Amino acid sequence: MEMKFENPFGVDKKRPYIIAGPCSAETEQQVLGIAKELKDQNIDMFRAGIWKPRTKPGSFEGVGALGLKWLRRVKEETGLKVTTEVANRVHVDECLYHGIDALWIGARTTVNPFSVQDIADALQGVDIPVMVKNPINADLKLWIGGIERIYKAGIRKIAAIHRGFSSFGETNYRNAPTWQIPIELKRQFPDLLVINDNSHICGRRDILKDVAQVAMDLNFDGLMTEVHTDPDNAWSDAAQQITPKVFGQLVRELVIREKGGSTEEQSDLSVLRSKIDVLDDELLRILDDRMKLAEEIGRYKKAHNISILQPDRWNQILVKSEKKAENLGLSVEFINTLFRSVHQESINHQEEIMK
Ligand code: PEP
Numbered sequence: 001m002e003m004k005f006e007n008p009f010g011v012d013k014k015r016p017y018i019i020a021g022p023c024s025a026e027t028e029q030q031v032l033g034i035a036k037e038l039k040d041q042n043i044d045m046f047r048a049g050i051w052k053p054r055t056k057p058g059s060f061e062g063v064g065a066l067g068l069k070w071l072r073r074v075k076e077e078t079g080l081k082v083t084t085e086v087a088n089r090v091h092v093d094e095c096l097y098h099g100i101d102a103l104w105i106g107a108r109t110t111v112n113p114f115s116v117q118d119i120a121d122a123l124q125g126v127d128i129p130v131m132v133k134n135p136i137n138a139d140l141k142l143w144i145g146g147i148e149r150i151y152k153a154g155i156r157k158i159a160a161i162h163r164g165f166s167s168f169g170e171t172n173y174r175n176a177p178t179w180q181i182p183i184e185l186k187r188q189f190p191d192l193l194v195i196n197d198n199s200h201i202c203g204r205r206d207i208l209k210d211v212a213q214v215a216m217d218l219n220f221d222g223l224m225t226e227v228h229t230d231p232d233n234a235w236s237d238a239a240q241q242i243t244p245k246v247f248g249q250l251v252r253e254l255v256i257r258e259k260g261g262s263t264e265e266q267s268d269l270s271v272l273r274s275k276i277d278v279l280d281d282e283l284l285r286i287l288d289d290r291m292k293l294a295e296e297i298g299r300y301k302k303a304h305n306i307s308i309l310q311p312d313r314w315n316q317i318l319v320k321s322e323k324k325a326e327n328l329g330l331s332v333e334f335i336n337t338l339f340r341s342v343h344q345e346s347i348n349h350q351e352e353i354m355k
């Protein structure tokens with residue numbers, strides 16, 4: 001579906017747009033205290049969760065509609081715009097009633113088309129910015145589908161929030177960034193603002209800055225970060241929150257590069273890009289040659305009744321390519337992934353022949 005978006009922040013400024021505030025609104029004093037300190041850090045919008053989707057029952061599930069009054073006080077006393085998470089039509093109605101400036105749909109809601117549609121129906125004919133977080137699973141179509149449902153309700157001020165994807169097992173991240181997904185979203189919808197939620201990607205403080213910098217290097221339009229005046233004692237997501245001062249420092253230290261560059265820089269780049277194009281063509285030709293050879297081997301194996309997978313041979317290829325990669329200064333992990341994929345594809349071609 002073709003979509004034409006408007007800027008949900010209502011102002012055109014140089015990137016990045018900054019949304020910050022606690023994971024959860026806890027008390028009126030906590031919310032106001034954080035907002036006042038963040039006001040001094042020049043943020044564009046204040047966030048706080050009122051209804052909290054928690055993994056386990058019994059964890060702090062948010063203060064509920066009461067917190068909307070606190071957000072309204074934040075608006076009155078700091079002039080900041082305020083946003084909170086909605087997961088159903090009742091939340092939407094409460095937020096509209098209390099004059100909340102923007103809504104976001106959480107990752108656990110974007111996965112469920114019924115819920116997103118419920119929210120979209122409640123928003124029919126309303127003009128309020130809506131930010132759609134990626135679903136918890138790495139499914140770009142589902143993310144786009146969620147955005148389309150909101151768009152079809154007539155909302156044009158939409159942004160996407162990249163908060164990473166859930167995966168099994170221990171990783172460096174709480175939610176893997178899987179950058180290809182937001183990159184592809186941006187490729188398909190160039191005028192859709194994409195905000196990076198480094199807090200829920202990292203799950204911890206020490207790598208927040210690195211992830212934010214990657215997002216800026218990838219031309220993301222903004223950041224949503226969880227900030228708390230007493231992070232260690234936050235009622236939810238304590239390990240990933242930072243103080244307003246530390247956050248201000250993080251933002252000031254980000255290197256923001258130009259999106260396009262001057263005409264001269266563009267032309268320098270296009271020379272380099274055309275060299276890349278030549279190499280990419282060559283890569284494709286080489287892969288095609290390799291598959292043809294694999295098929296020839298497949299025909300030979302078939303004629304002589306030899307099995308497709310020869311573990312010793314495959315192991316040799318892997319070890320040899322890793323050693324060569326290391327000598328060339330290429331990432332061993334990357335070459336390993338690449339060769340596994342190429343090998344799998346060769347097997348697929350041979351299986352076609354064996355049939
Ligand atoms: C949040 O922003 O506090 C939140 C619950 O995030 P997510 O939906 O990304 O888990």
Ligand code: MN
Nearest residue numbers: 023226236237
């Ligand atoms: Mn959180």
